[in-house]
Amino acid sequence: MKKGFTLTEIMIALAVIAILTVILMPMIFKMRPNQEVLMTKRAYNQTLTIVSEMINNEKCYPFVYDQVGFEDGTHYTDCPVNGNINQKFRRLFRTYISNDGIDNNFVTKDGMRWRFNGNLIRGRNGESFTTLTVDTTGDDAQRDHDTFSMRIYGSGKVEITGANADWAKEAVGVDRSIVGE
Numbered sequence: 001m002k003k004g005f006t007l008t009e010i011m012i013a014l015a016v017i018a019i020l021t022v023i024l025m026p027m028i029f030k031m032r033p034n035q036e037v038l039m040t041k042r043a044y045n046q047t048l049t050i051v052s053e054m055i056n057n058e059k060c061y062p063f064v065y066d067q068v069g070f071e072d073g074t075h076y077t078d079c080p081v082n083g084n085i086n087q088k089f090r091r092l093f094r095t096y097i098s099n100d101g102i103d104n105n106f107v108t109k110d111g112m113r114w115r116f117n118g119n120l121i122r123g124r125n126g127e128s129f130t131t132l133t134v135d136t137t138g139d140d141a142q143r144d145h146d147t148f149s150m151r152i153y154g155s156g157k158v159e160i161t162g163a164n165a166d167w168a169k170e171a172v173g174v175d176r177s178i179v180g181e
Contacts, residue, residue: 036146039136040171043112047132047150048158050096055156060092071120071128071154086119089130111138120154128154131161 054070055061060079061072073085081091090104097114099106104116113135120128129151137146149162160168 036136037171039110039112039146040134040148040168041173042110043114043134043136043148044150044158044160044168044172046097047134047152050093051152051156051158053096054089054092057092060088070152070156086130089120090116107138112136113138117149123153133162 057079060076060081061070062076070089071085073083073088075082079088079092081095082088083091094106097108099108099114105114107113115133115135117131117133120130122128131149131151133147133149135147148160148164148168151159151161153159160172
């Protein structure tokens with residue numbers, strides 16, 4: 001006589017599988033990377049890398065005692081980009097990243113929209129800065145945390161600011177005790 005599974009045994013096995021699925025699905029979805037977090041990290045790290053490379057670019061920003069970092073608007077023959085301090089900084093920033101657009105507003109190939117807000121401004125502490133706003137999704141739809149701003153100082157320091165600053169700092173893993181905020 002052939003032995004097989006009874007209908008009851010099959011139903012119990014399916015019920016156990018269903019219960020395990022219900023229990024495990026939330027954990028699986030939590031393990032999936034959050035797109036907003038990934039794109040925010042990417043934009044922040046790209047900015048840090050570009051600013052570091054720019055400030056160390058001896059052809060455009062050589063170490064001069066009376067000028068600090070990006071506040072150097074001097075025309076250097078070996079620098080591929082020149083102009084006043086604002087144009088020089090923005091144009092040079094764009095040369096480090098593949099994009100379509102103009103000096104103040106451009107879109108990168110990954111779909112992020114980047115916008116420089118105004119010129120270098122002299123802050124209360126005497127150091128100049130410009131603000132760069134990044135829309136990580138690149139579309140006009142408002143999502144919870146798809147836009148954040150970074151303040152780029154003349155010395156090369158980058159600070160996350162604006163409405164989503166707390167969320168963006170947490171997303172990129174900036175420990176405030178380490179950066180002194």
